[in-house]
Amino acid sequence: MEQLYKDARTLERMRAGLLGAYVDAFARQLIDQGYARPSIRYSLQLVADFGRWLMQRRILVSRVTPESLSGYLRDRTRRGHFRPGDASILRRLRNLLAEQGIVVEDPPIAPTAVEQLETEFRYYLERERRLAPATVFHYLEFARRFLAQMVPKGEASLAHVQAADVVDFVQREAARLHHAKRAKLMTTAVRSFLQYARYRGLIEADLKPSVPAVANWSMASLPRALSAVELQRLLASCERGTAVGRRNWAILLLLARLGLRAGEVTALTLDDIDWAAAELCIQGAGVSANRLPLPHEVGAALADYLRDGRPACTSRRVFVRMRAPTRGFKSSSAVSTVVRRALARAGLDPAHHGAHLLRHTVATQMLRQGASLAEIGELLRHRSPQTTMIYAKVDLDLLRPLALPWPGGVS
Secondary structure: OOOOOOOOHHHHHHOOOHHHHHHHHHHHHHOOOOOHHHHHHHHHHHHHHHHHHHHHOOOOHOOOOOHHHHHHHHHHOOOOOOOOOOOHHHHHHHHHHHHHHOOOOOEEEEOOOHHHHHHHHHHHHHOOOOHHHHHHHHHHHHHHHHHHHHHHOOOOOOOOOOOOOOOHHHHHHHHHHOOOHHHHHHHHHHHHHHHHHHOOOOOOOOOHOOOOOOOOOOOOOOOOOOOOOHHHHHHHHHHHHHHHHHHHHHHHHHOOOOOEEOOHHHOHHHHEEEOOEEEEEEEOOOEEEEEEEHHHHHHHHHHHHHHHOOOOOOOOEEOOOOOOOOOOOOOOEEEHHHHHHHHHHHHOOOOOOOHHHHHHHHHHHHHOOOOHHHHHHHOOOOHHHHHHHHHHHOOOHHHHOOOOOOOOOOO
């Protein structure tokens, strides 16, 4: 607090209010999260004003509820003092009070039978099947929709579900999704849930085979990739003189040189970089992990960002937000956003704009430089050789001489 206010009387006034006992801890939290001094001082003034509002209404600190926050914000709006971000500041304050045991939380509402089943299914996916968090998230999404349609009254009984019900659900969902890959993920999730339901004894018949397959022609399309010239334009678009530019440069090199997935870049931690061995430890699905060589160019970009670009924070994630609260990316979409913005700066407009575009580019360049499909699959960490086979038809110039002449020739 002393580094925020030079006037001792201001400090005394801030610490004297109803919430004064907690302002030092709150200020320290905001400092640790990378907030600028003006933002912290405004937050503390808001807390002091909220404390006065609580005193006027004789509300104890231990009884501060989300409804109390909403009531104060409505009153603040009527007074013309509301600013965007006020609600977020007060939620952080209440979370701090809850962590310190000051706020008396209402007893949790007992979950319904369906909610309990969803929780148990999640534990099964995480602990027994060892699936990646993103996969668990998608499986739960479709399992929740399946349960909502099969047991709309909230009861966890699935004894009445028949094969026809499963087929109807899959057909409705496939029509809603409008995307073959998404629909295929949905059917996989439903099969997994039906397998779990039978394992739990919730259904007697094996309904897993009744899930229809989604039409998905193998290798029906070419993987989208950038040419060598386009990739160079993309990388040159980074403004490496700024902290954001150094961060984005390191992200793009990880994608363009090692073919990492967006989720793998997001999850990368400081402990995953082995500087002595020049290796990266990439966490795969479940408990598996892969070690990849760290090229000099990529290592130099990471070191430059960590030394002169990454803000100080408590997060162990390599890539963090540059604005407060300073923490790791919330999801892999942030990495794809970095790619999309770089493509726009470079004046490139490929068919796909996400991070996976650079993964395809890595594989395509390796193939054209003479790498085998096995080597490509090893770098990209494909589980099945079939996944890598799509790159066998990337270079049309090499494949064209292998094509048989059309019977009868050309008229």
